Amino acid sequence: MQCVNVELKERRYPIYIGEHLLTDSSVYPLKSGDKVMIVTNETIAPLYLETVANTLKRIGCQVDHVLLKDGEKYKTLDSLNQIFTALLQQNHGRDTTLIALGGGVIGDVAGYAAASYQRGIKFIQIPTTLLSQVDSSVGGKTAVNHELGKNMIGAFYQPITVIIDTTTLNTLPKREVNAGLAEVIKYGAILDYPFFEWLERHIDNLVALNQQDLQYCIARCCQIKADVVAHDETEKGERALLNLGHTFGHAIETHLGYGNWLHGEAVAAGSMMAAALSEKLGDLTHTDVARLEKLFARANLPTFSPDGMQPEDYLPHMMRDKKVLAGKLRLVLLKTLGQAYVTTDSDPTLVLEAIRACTQAD
């Protein structure tokens, strides 16, 4: 088992990473008599709900659960209210603990519910997708969507503990695993060249879900994100680097309609566009770009613009991104592999050329 500590101004909390942690009662910060409410969904419940509930019962907790529908489209105020109803019906007070068991959707909704129920109750994350293990469970961002915009409603709210059982990835659809690897590769590319090299040596093991390598990899990513968040809780500076590939990716997701490409897939293709632009600016070498492309490809991720999407389709979407400040496109680019920076004065012609470089002729 590995442990990464997240250091915040007010307090610190641990992220435990290991095999079979769902059944390891020592990692749960709970004691006999505690009330808990597990929030999960219809897909995850048959796989892991009983396992977690039994561990908690062994500790002596009173365990209730609430099942949300599966999917990004249920990341809403209605699902939030469903959680509140369950809490109130089962008489959960201010001293209860909410547990999110699932991917980023469950983590985001449950986290916001924990922030809001009686103005804040204790919260534990048990992320079960690779994306949520390396990204959404770290940093304290919680949210639900509004008809008119994604993640528009939420809170900054930190869990008391994050429990990552890497064996849960065995049941995750391969395409979701690969999408998570896009964010993993991103961490190496923006901030950690040695980790990038490690990934070049171990990416096949990760795709094959080698437990040892997964543990090391997830711990490394959590550490990187925890460091960034600790330096920049308010999201003004360093935290922006985490958005490599995301502005281009956002354009892909919006153009195709959410859910056609997974977020990680759009991030992979988008990162290649950022890399192409960085090459045109004379920062990355052709070899660097090829190494990045190879790594994404070995994780079965797209490195080109989706079929039928034209280079001209990108900019209008990109300009409407939340990350646009005062009408200025804000892009994360690479100085070298392992070192990213933010720029607000990229030449639109070069941006278009970079997208074109990642577009395959029909």
Place this chain on the structure above:
Amino acid sequence: MQCVNVELKERRYPIYIGEHLLTDSSVYPLKSGDKVMIVTNETIAPLYLETVANTLKRIGCQVDHVLLKDGEKYKTLDSLNQIFTALLQQNHGRDTTLIALGGGVIGDVAGYAAASYQRGIKFIQIPTTLLSQVDSSVGGKTAVNHELGKNMIGAFYQPITVIIDTTTLNTLPKREVNAGLAEVIKYGAILDYPFFEWLERHIDNLVALNQQDLQYCIARCCQIKADVVAHDETEKGERALLNLGHTFGHAIETHLGYGNWLHGEAVAAGSMMAAALSEKLGDLTHTDVARLEKLFARANLPTFSPDGMQPEDYLPHMMRDKKVLAGKLRLVLLKTLGQAYVTTDSDPTLVLEAIRACTQAD
């Protein structure tokens, strides 16, 4: 104009109290070009919306507004969502400011919306009821109701400024003014004997809305609450004193159904029950109790249990109050006028006798 500063761990903010502040552009912490969204309701809009909007336009702000339905029953997630929809439809970003123009209901919903929209935007309170001016606008508690419980969903979120224009009370129904005076009298009784004496000399002026006295009185109450909150942001110790009369009052409100007696009316009668119990315990003198009763009566507030409600009706409701900890009734009682304390071991027989002392024979 008076100014009270609320000192918090992270920052301080001012509460301005005076006549005609709605039109005084100097008290608004806004500048030309700022976007603002005013949240108000159908009753208050015809009275004050244009006045506030015009002041903001003079500053050079871009002003939008959203109208909620009037009433406690619209203090819901649906109203919250109505605010989010308005913000998104008018393209309000993270740098916008939300303004609550209204009583405690508007302040609570708008405050929670400000806490949640894009995980937190700037928030200004313009409370227009006496209750919201002396109580709900200070302390940072925001909330909406759930079908199964009042104020169950919310956040601690502080405004950047509170603007109290005492002339807005001229249009407030007298019964609402008096209900606000119940909380005013409560402050004197629990923490400030000199203020209690001041109230004995000035209560008729307050009922008559004398502007000078209102200003002094509101500033005094805001100062008392701000001090309590600063010492006890997390609501464990001193803040509990603010609940004098509230546990009895809660039983009255629940028994009658919310809205039959105003909250302040229930607090007045409830405070008399706490005073009666304090007399039985040998702390308050009969004269003290009579002075408190006289003060409430001069503010046209009830000092007896509602007609038809039996002493036996109280305890079941009281035990279901949020303030009950681990099955223990937690009551605020008076040592003397101006000095309250919290107790968790009150004799149920004495409690019943105290309620009976405040029950009129049919």
